[in-house]
Amino acid sequence: MTGCEPLYQEIVYVFSHTHDTIGAEDVLTAAQISVKVMPLPAIFSSGCGICLRISPALKDTADRVLQQAAITPIAAYTRSVNNSKSTYVLWEATQDVKR
Amino acid sequence: MSHSVIYFDTCATSLQKPAIVMQQVTNALHTFGNPGRSFHTPSMLASRTVYNARKEIATLVNAASPHAVAFTSGATESLNLVCNSLITSQDHVITSVLEHNSVLRPLYRIGCTLSYIPCNDHGELMLDALPSLLQKNSRFLVCTHGSNLTGAITDTRVLNDFCKAYGLIFILDVSQTLGSIETRADMADILCFTGHKALMGLQGTGGIIAEKNIHFPLVKTGGSGTHSFYTHQSLEMPEVFEAGTANAHGLAGLHAGVTWLHQLGLPVITKHEAMLRSAFLSGISHIPQIQLYHPKPETQNALPVVACNIGDLSASDVALMLWENYHIATRAGTHCAPFVHQFFHTEKQGMVRFSFGYFNTLEEVEFGVKALSQIARDRM
Numbered sequence: 001m002t003g004c005e006p007l008y009q010e011i012v013y014v015f016s017h018t019h020d021t022i023g024a025e026d027v028l029t030a031a032q033i034s035v036k037v038m039p040l041p042a043i044f045s046s047g048c049g050i051c052l053r054i055s056p057a058l059k060d061t062a063d064r065v066l067q068q069a070a071i072t073p074i075a076a077y078t079r080s081v082n083n084s085k086s087t088y089v090l091w092e093a094t095q096d097v098k099r
Numbered sequence: 100m101s102h103s104v105i106y107f108d109t110c111a112t113s114l115q116k117p118a119i120v121m122q123q124v125t126n127a128l129h130t131f132g133n134p135g136r137s138f139h140t141p142s143m144l145a146s147r148t149v150y151n152a153r154k155e156i157a158t159l160v161n162a163a164s165p166h167a168v169a170f171t172s173g174a175t176e177s178l179n180l181v182c183n184s185l186i187t188s189q190d191h192v193i194t195s196v197l198e199h200n201s202v203l204r205p206l207y208r209i210g211c212t213l214s215y216i217p218c219n220d221h222g223e224l225m226l227d228a229l230p231s232l233l234q235k236n237s238r239f240l241v242c243t244h245g246s247n248l249t250g251a252i253t254d255t256r257v258l259n260d261f262c263k264a265y266g267l268i269f270i271l272d273v274s275q276t277l278g279s280i281e282t283r284a285d286m287a288d289i290l291c292f293t294g295h296k297a298l299m300g301l302q303g304t305g306g307i308i309a310e311k312n313i314h315f316p317l318v319k320t321g322g323s324g325t326h327s328f329y330t331h332q333s334l335e336m337p338e339v340f341e342a343g344t345a346n347a348h349g350l351a352g353l354h355a356g357v358t359w360l361h362q363l364g365l366p367v368i369t370k371h372e373a374m375l376r377s378a379f380l381s382g383i384s385h386i387p388q389i390q391l392y393h394p395k396p397e398t399q400n401a402l403p404v405v406a407c408n409i410g411d412l413s414a415s416d417v418a419l420m421l422w423e424n425y426h427i428a429t430r431a432g433t434h435c436a437p438f439v440h441q442f443f444h445t446e447k448q449g450m451v452r453f454s455f456g457y458f459n460t461l462e463e464v465e466f467g468v469k470a471l472s473q474i475a476r477d478r479m
Contacts, residue, residue: 017338018135018324019166022150037138049324050138050146070164 007082011059011091013052013066013073014044020071021050027069033058041088044075053079059091105427105463109456110247110275110404112295112302114428117359120299120352127351134347135324145347152354153337156292159357159365160277162284162310169337170345173305174274175201177291180340181270181307182241183318186211191234193267195224195253196438197246202272203437206241216242218442221395222249226257233265240267244282245275248439248452250376250404251394252276255286262288268313275402278360280369284310294349297368297456299356301349307340315339368457372403375455375464379405382468388475392443392450403455406434409475414449417474421451425470429453 015021021037028035036053044051054062056078066073076091106114127148132141134149153165162168171177178201186192188210194202195216206213214232216224224242240262245252255271262269271287278297284290288311294304309315315334321342323332332338360368383389383405392406409417418431430452433440440446453467 016325017333017335018146019150019153019337022146023165026147026150037143039138049136050143 007080009056009078009080010053011056011062012038012077012079012088013054013062014040014075014077015051015071016074018050020073021052023069024052024066024071024073027065027071028052028054028062031061031065033062033065035062041086043088044077103426105425105459105466107453107455107459107463107467108428108430109296109459110402110452110454111430113297113299113456113458115456115458116299116352117356119359120301120355123355124301124348124352127348131347131351134345136344145345148351148354149345149347152350152357155354155357155361156306156308157284159361160282160284160290160308162308164310166336167284167308167310169307169309169340170350171305171307171340172303172346173295174272174291174293175305177293177305177307177340178202178241178270178272179205180318181289181291181315182206182209184315184339185268185270185313186239189236190239191237193229193232193237193240193242195242196442197222197224197243197249197251197253197436198241198438199243199247199272199274200435200437201274202241202243212236215438218249218251218439221251221398222246222392222439222443223251223394223398224253226254226261229258229261237265237267239270241270241272243272243275244277244286245273245280245402246404246436246439247275248404248406248434248436248450249392249394250402250406251398252280252400252402259285259287275404278357278365278368279372279402281365284308288313294353294356297360298353299359300353301346303346304349304353307337309336363457371457372455372459373399373401375459375461376401376403376405378461379453379455379464379468382465383407383471386472386475388478389471392439392445405453406450407453407471408445408448408450409471410478411448412474412478414445414451417451420474421467421470425466427467427470 077088131145134145153168157165182205191212269287270289277292290308294300295302390408394401414431421427
């Protein structure tokens, strides 16, 4: 590990409950949207213990899929990673969340 | 399972499970982490299986969302959680004389006032009595969908309409029916089920199905894997009834069992079990020493359960003879259903219960008829 990985970004969806997260993973995968799981950063204490990551390019499609499945994330963040450090910027929220 | 055993005790638990159930449980034992607690593969495998089990159950009962399904350790825990959450000692509750102690004892413990829907000589509930049972503080109706002893199936449409008309919350115990006959989420406000009987899952699994937006005060709380700094867990279904590590290994089996059931088709199971019951009744109903306790003969709509006695023989003696001489497993005694036995005056004699499942065969039933006939003949 060099600690100097190139900058990259992704969208992180945070859900209130684990079953919502798993349900979201289920419908996104069924819609052929590549989705990964990660532990919820401790700063987002309003969410459940896991969250989902997707490519920013797929966010609009993912939003539609989640809406059709009636699964509402409590927030979506842009996660930027540089030198093994993550920073999060709120994209949108349906509840009062950490900004 | 030893093939020398003829198992007629499915009302207690299903002995033979589909092969896929054992495969999935074994697989889970090798691969599962703690569900809902982490993102790594072992945890996610468990989480996805728990979610898929919710989905299968929701589909089975035609519920709109998997979120309507909360998992518990079984129907007894489900009934305890729901009753303790909603019912207070100030409430009047209508229940029935067909109930299992898993319904009765939580109600006794709460100390609410109780009225009982009576049954007729065939062990069928007399629903005409419902209006006469109402009191000013009636708030709940808690009863079984199908008797574990007489096999009588409750007309939930009448009960549901009654509850809607008078503003009662309807809690339905579907322990004996879910997976055996058609059971829908909209039959009642809340269904309590077990996983280890007709659903072919493992003991230690069951749940609560509640589609409507009912406010459930918390009666069980602890770690949920979410909102760690809150002083309590979520009040929404299904989390409101789920605290601590889920029985993910057991739910892997339940998921496999319900998936198997869907693939086979519930009507196939219902038809096969009804055929077994009909054949058994046809075979023994002409034997004069045998006393039957079951719905009217013309009633086709009954669970695959037949309770009986031979003369004045103790039910335990008959069950012992069936086991020792024929390797037939039945359930003798009072079956945790005290009022049914009081009604039929069998508190001391008990009853011998034959309950059939999908994996029973007509040949087994015919052997059961032969065995019971011989025992009865020897008493002449």
